[in-house]
Amino acid sequence: MPESSAVAPQYASIPHRDHTAELGMWVFIATEVLLFGGLILAYLVYRHAFPQGFAAGSRHTEIVIGTANTAVLLTSSFLVAWAVEIFSPATSKIVTWLLVGAACLGLVFIALKALEYSGEYDEHLVPGINFQFAGPKANGVQLFFIFYFIATAIHALHMLIGIGLLITLAIICRRASTKRHHTALHSAALYWHFVDVVWIFLFALIYLPGRSTS
Amino acid sequence: MSEKNYLTTDFTLRSWFLTTDHKRIAILYFASLIFFFFVGGAAATAIRIELATPQADLVSSDVYNRLFTMHGIIMVWFFLIPSIPNTLGNFIVPLMIGARDLAFPRLNLMSWYVFMLGGCVTLFAILAGGIDTGWTFYTPFSTLYSNSYVIVAAAGVFIAGFSSILTGLNFIVTIHRLRAPGLTWYRLPLFLWSLYATSVILVLATPVLAITLLLMATERFFGVGIFDPRIGGDPLLFQHLFWFYSHPAVYIMILPGMGVINELVSCFSRKEVFGYKFVAWCSLAIAAVGFLVWGHHMFVSGQSLVASLVFSFMSFIVAVPSAIKVFNWTATLHKGSIHFDAPMLYALAFIGLFTIGGLTGLFLACLAYDVHATDTYFVVAHFHYIMVGGMVTAYFGGLHYWWPKITGRLYSEYWARTAAVLIFFGFNLTFFPQIILGAEGMPRRYHVYPPEFQVWNVLSSGGAAILAVAYLMPLFYLGYSAFFGKRAPANPWDAPGLEWQTSSPPPEFNFETQPVVTREPYQYNERFEAEPQNA
Amino acid sequence: MTEWRPPIALVGAWLALLALLALTVALAYLPLGAGNGVVALTIGTIKAGLVAAIFMELRHRGGLTLIFAGAGLFWLGILLWLGSMDFLTRT
Numbered sequence A: 001m002p003e004s005s006a007v008a009p010q011y012a013s014i015p016h017r018d019h020t021a022e023l024g025m026w027v028f029i030a031t032e033v034l035l036f037g038g039l040i041l042a043y044l045v046y047r048h049a050f051p052q053g054f055a056a057g058s059r060h061t062e063i064v065i066g067t068a069n070t071a072v073l074l075t076s077s078f079l080v081a082w083a084v085e086i087f088s089p090a091t092s093k094i095v096t097w098l099l100v101g102a103a104c105l106g107l108v109f110i111a112l113k114a115l116e117y118s119g120e121y122d123e124h125l126v127p128g129i130n131f132q133f134a135g136p137k138a139n140g141v142q143l144f145f146i147f148y149f150i151a152t153a154i155h156a157l158h159m160l161i162g163i164g165l166l167i168t169l170a171i172i173c174r175r176a177s178t179k180r181h182h183t184a185l186h187s188a189a190l191y192w193h194f195v196d197v198v199w200i201f202l203f204a205l206i207y208l209p210g211r212s213t214s
Numbered sequence B: 001m002s003e004k005n006y007l008t009t010d011f012t013l014r015s016w017f018l019t020t021d022h023k024r025i026a027i028l029y030f031a032s033l034i035f036f037f038f039v040g041g042a043a044a045t046a047i048r049i050e051l052a053t054p055q056a057d058l059v060s061s062d063v064y065n066r067l068f069t070m071h072g073i074i075m076v077w078f079f080l081i082p083s084i085p086n087t088l089g090n091f092i093v094p095l096m097i098g099a100r101d102l103a104f105p106r107l108n109l110m111s112w113y114v115f116m117l118g119g120c121v122t123l124f125a126i127l128a129g130g131i132d133t134g135w136t137f138y139t140p141f142s143t144l145y146s147n148s149y150v151i152v153a154a155a156g157v158f159i160a161g162f163s164s165i166l167t168g169l170n171f172i173v174t175i176h177r178l179r180a181p182g183l184t185w186y187r188l189p190l191f192l193w194s195l196y197a198t199s200v201i202l203v204l205a206t207p208v209l210a211i212t213l214l215l216m217a218t219e220r221f222f223g224v225g226i227f228d229p230r231i232g233g234d235p236l237l238f239q240h241l242f243w244f245y246s247h248p249a250v251y252i253m254i255l256p257g258m259g260v261i262n263e264l265v266s267c268f269s270r271k272e273v274f275g276y277k278f279v280a281w282c283s284l285a286i287a288a289v290g291f292l293v294w295g296h297h298m299f300v301s302g303q304s305l306v307a308s309l310v311f312s313f314m315s316f317i318v319a320v321p322s323a324i325k326v327f328n329w330t331a332t333l334h335k336g337s338i339h340f341d342a343p344m345l346y347a348l349a350f351i352g353l354f355t356i357g358g359l360t361g362l363f364l365a366c367l368a369y370d371v372h373a374t375d376t377y378f379v380v381a382h383f384h385y386i387m388v389g390g391m392v393t394a395y396f397g398g399l400h401y402w403w404p405k406i407t408g409r410l411y412s413e414y415w416a417r418t419a420a421v422l423i424f425f426g427f428n429l430t431f432f433p434q435i436i437l438g439a440e441g442m443p444r445r446y447h448v449y450p451p452e453f454q455v456w457n458v459l460s461s462g463g464a465a466i467l468a469v470a471y472l473m474p475l476f477y478l479g480y481s482a483f484f485g486k487r488a489p490a491n492p493w494d495a496p497g498l499e500w501q502t503s504s505p506p507p508e509f510n511f512e513t514q515p516v517v518t519r520e521p522y523q524y525n526e527r528f529e530a531e532p533q534n535a
Numbered sequence C: 001m002t003e004w005r006p007p008i009a010l011v012g013a014w015l016a017l018l019a020l021l022a023l024t025v026a027l028a029y030l031p032l033g034a035g036n037g038v039v040a041l042t043i044g045t046i047k048a049g050l051v052a053a054i055f056m057e058l059r060h061r062g063g064l065t066l067i068f069a070g071a072g073l074f075w076l077g078i079l080l081w082l083g084s085m086d087f088l089t090r091t
Helices: A014-049 A051-059 A063-086 A089-122 A138-175 A180-206 B013-017 B024-049 B061-096 B105-128 B141-146 B150-177 B190-222 B235-252 B256-269 B278-292 B305-333 B340-367 B367-373 B378-409 B411-440 B449-483 B526-529 C008-028 C035-055 C061-087
Strands: none
Touching: A014 A138, A014 B150, A014 B190, A014 B235, A014 C061, A051 A138, A051 B024, A063 A089, A063 A180, A063 B024, A063 C008, A063 C035, A089 A138, A138 A180, A138 B190, A138 B278, A180 B367, A180 C035, B024 B061, B024 B105, B024 B378, B024 B449, B061 B105, B061 B150, B061 B190, B061 B235, B061 B256, B061 B526, B105 B150, B105 B278, B141 B190, B150 B190, B190 B235, B190 B256, B190 B278, B190 C061, B235 B256, B235 B278, B235 B378, B235 C061, B256 B278, B256 B305, B256 B340, B256 B378, B256 C061, B278 B305, B278 C061, B305 B340, B305 C061, B340 B367, B340 B526, B378 B411, B378 B449, B411 B449
């Protein structure tokens, strides 16, 4: 079997290996869902207890930055999906640029996020560091911002890992692109899209509540 | 027999610490777990010595708090949870399904390094001064009041959690994708069904523990009030999140043991497991329903009555699949040709001890009785019957059963049986008095107690001494056999499983040729009739 | 020259996602009371579904992958359902 030398001994063939890798990635994503799930439960419980405070906290977030970041991330995901779709040794140049583009959009997201954090620092909205909020809603607002910072920080950490993966794959594609890397790219893409999905929900939970009232 | 096996392919340290061979990684885990077992055991020994008298004569209350916390954290996360999955499972899963390795061998090695990193961080917390919160890290004590190394210990557990996740992921994908031709789901040995169910819990529950510990550590480090009622937080939220992981984790600590027992009972009764499909699906049912019962840890916490009632009801439900398994094991024994080899003694001990543990569990699922028994030695006895009487006994049974396969050597049957019997008696002497103590109302986690409880406590401590000796014995006779024991044949138990079809110890990639499965599992009778001389 | 162009489904999904983003932001400013939260999460779920089905290629995948993808969500449902039950039924 000349083909079997290309795959690790536990696999029968290349498709066998690739499908197995994809399945592993989906199990990993299920794990990640539950990781963020714990945070979402905390959010729901406290939003139920402090509806006014959460609405007030939400109004203090930057919806312009949040919306822009959502668009940036959706576009980045689109570029990665595009790269996966057209991947072949013949298109390695375009694939490389698509991945670089997606990674750059990821960095834009991080930069905007940093801008947002510094704004919240100036407004004394960072619990544990300089939180000040007058009035009866203070507890709810503080809980909201605790959730906000923990959730967005964990999400940003995932982003940084994803950006690292995309850049690594871009370099690999530039140097020598073979069919073998399609699996790696596909797995990285699944991860990147998942990070996107998490943000879609964080966006709805963080930026949108309380906009229609004051 | 001169063929190279996985132990003799390479003798360098590098070949061990950078190996991707699931069998060698299992050995790495095995050595690490022996160490952690005796660290946790040392704490238990100190606890039982202190409790031999009603006064505080060995340790102060503060040291006592650190002892039982250390015992709990080490035993739960660094022994019980990885015990059967990461040693026996790691070794046996690819052999049982006729694969050459797990699906992701490098991930498997990484999981061991992650585990050791978590273990070292936790050991550092213990050596630096210890933790006094109990293994549950309950807020607000852990976040506001405890003056000990809470964050370091939580970090150790957090890190070790990723090792669990990686192992679970690897098993799930391996069992789905790497089964030998002809090995359909209903031909899988039941050990694999139970490990699959365990892996589902590992993958889906552990991340919630990770986020819970992260929230707790954030609250403690930054002084923010995530669970602090003074600024609107709710300490019960911590408990809900914690037990969403930690109750299913109880099933991580028993399902693999049940899986081992299926193999042992079937092999030493020379019969197929009674009601194979029921047992298989009961593993998954326990894994699934096990996620719906966590609130029974919180009956007296102040959660709503509706929640308590629902969780109480669910807790009764989850007993059903466990009971089905016990009935099916006894039905397997019925009219079997029973051989009292050492692994079988462990299996029989398991069935008895697990039944007592399960029945005391029903008391605790009952809302009204649990209010009386919460935080008493009744609870302590209950979960030790499950985890020590159940899981540790099954672990020892499985270890003896597969020892010839792992090392290629036979151990001393005489010493193995002696140890099994001693463990059974030592265990019951240690923990049965605790059931009585709990029913009489002795609370857990105190180092002093009223003098009228002393009789039972002395019995318990005496039992613990026997248990300690019995647990030390395998270290010697198994250790001796690994180097000087008689060479084991490929199939010393005359068992039909795939793992016995390759040499002992197996070659580096398990099988010379890809095995093909044509039979149902556990065909002990058919084997004797159809191919008596086939070796 | 066509081999590098993105499939129409991808472009469509991308534009639909951006449109849904604009829609959800606009609807957030309408005074719908409790309806605002429902609308925001419904649109979020639709967006996530689009990403999963088209970007993550779930629409081309078999039952096993769908079960794996769904298992995380199912258990998330258990966590949120039983986890919030206590808080919703306190007296």
